[in-house]
Amino acid sequence: MVMKGGLYLVYAFLLRTVLCRSENVAFTLGQTHHLYLSQGQQVTYDKVITNISAHFDHKGSFICRQPGIYAFHFFSLAHAESRIWFELYKNTEYICSVYGYTPHGYADTGNSALLHLNNNDTVSIRAHQAYNSTLYGTADQIYSTFTGVLLRSDVTEHSSGNMAFSVGLDHHFHATNGEIVRYNDLIVQNTAYNPLSGRFTAPTDGTYIFYYHGLAQGDQVLWLELYHNGEYVNAAYGYTDSSYADAGNSAILHLHTGDQVYVKARSGHAVDVYGTPNQVYATFSGTLLASVQHNTDDSRSENSFSVGLSHHFSGTNLIFDRVFSNRGGGYSPVTGHFTAKESGVYVFHFHALSRSDTEVWTELYHNYHYIDSLYGRSNGEYAAGSNAAVLDLVAGDTVFLKSRRSTNSYYGTTDQVYCTFSGYKLELEEEPSIGNPGEIIG
Known part of the structure; x- marks a missing residue:
């Protein structure tokens, strides 16, 4: 020719x-059986909840076929009085960890990280090389999940390509006066995050999502709070007698250029966060979901929501009263349901904290079809739980949270928001x- x-x-x-052209790549895998993992064994999952163009090898590692920035989230529930100690790896490079153990019940764990992947890079979750782990799971109680989402492909040419950051803490952090956490382990570096101040500064107007997780030092308190400029957003709390407590949270916020978002310790309380160079549990990540172009109708910013619970609650139908963001009005504060206005791939995150000596047992539903759960219960203590899922929705589908039991008791006050529910439509x-x-x- x-x-x-x-x-x-x-x-x-x-x-x-x-x-x-870029295509969505997203997945959520779950574990429907109890699983015992020996030292260094890779975590495997037996249920595909959602798979949108994601590739895996025979060991269960995710294989990158479309280079770009990805978000990875992994959660697990330790079997009663058992330990979980998992680590996230990119190829052979250690990224971050989760740890869970309580002598008083079940320990929920979770973490998130953004990673830049090249073609054929792999991402996997492994048990710690020096310890065995035992996780809990049944067909209708899926707590252990692995979620991955392509946020931004390398083939796109847009000014928002440098709007993602992911950082960790590689040393112990002690605070008594509400100090800002200055994360120094740069997983995905971005000049919008300043490791000297611990603050992320929005480079442009738009809708952003943020995730943060942490682990308390032994027999100490983890109490971290997310702030937007000087305003409180939500918090993560953990304490386990004679052990280490895990907790995390997330939020979707609409920011203006120059707005700042950061994580700080609770003022007036001693907070002790665990971290070493090869044990990174405390992470803070964020990315632009949708930019706002002035004088245009940017529909890309109209498919996300983020809500919280600002009062104690007991019952089955979870309805959140604190609205952080509701772009497009898909979340109903009357029913507690999110209704998809457009067909597409959506990502959901949910977190909760039990009241003292009670349990939280929260389930995610898609059109009354069970997806996965979080669970928190530790006798005589407050217990936290988290989970996430990718769902392929058709316009009109509903997604919501409900409690497994009417006796489930959720903690919340006007300045202590731990129970949250967020979701967004994935748009490349x-x-x-x-x-x-x-x-x-x-």
Whole structure:
């Protein structure tokens, strides 16, 4: 085939357009059985909750086929009076950990990290090399999950490509006066996050999501709070007598250029966060979900919500009263349900804290179809739990949380918001597509 002059340029443009298109890559895997893992064994999952163009090897490691920035979330529940100690790896590089054990009940664990992946990079979860782990799971009680989402593909050319950061804490952190946590382990570096101040500064107007997790030092308190400028958003609390407590939270916020978001210790309380160079439990991550272009109707920012519970609650139908963001009005504060206004791939996060000596047992539903759960119970103590899921929704589908039992008791006050529910429609920025160029004859 011979192509001449401008015709060659047209062909090159068409070919580049097709090659530069981005497709959603997202998955959530779950474990439906109790699972014992020996030292260093890779965690496996027996249930595919959702898989949108994700690839895995025979060991269960995620394999990157579309380079870009990914978000990974992993959660597990330790069997009664048993230990979980898992680590997230990119290829052979250690990223972060979760640890859970309580002598008084079941320990829920979780963490999140953003990673930049190149083609054929792998991501896996493994048991710690020096300890065995035992996780809890049944067909209708899925607590252990592994979720991955392509947030931004390398093939896109957009100014928001540098809007993601992910950082960890590689040393112990002690605070008594509400100090800001200055995370120094740069997992995904971005100049918008300043490790000297611990603050993220929004480079542009838009809708952002943030995740933070931590582990208390032995027999100490973890009490971290997310702030937007000087305003309290929500918190993560953990304490386990004679052990280490895990907790985390997330939020979707609408920011203006120059707004700051950061994690700080609870003022007036001693807070002790665990961290060493090879044991990173405390993480803080964030990314732009949708930019706002002035004088335009940017529908990409109209498919997310983030809500919290600002009062104690007992019952089955969880309705959140604190609205952090509700772009497009998909979340109903009357029913507690999120209704998808557009078909697509959505990502959901949920967190809870029990009242003292009670349990929280929260389940995520898609059109009354059970997806996964969080659980928290530690005799005589407050217990935290978290989970996440990717769901492929059709316009009109509903997603909601409910308690497993009417006796479940959730902690919340106006300045102590631990129970949250957030979700967003996954949207990849991409070059315009004009289809298959077909055969060109010159």
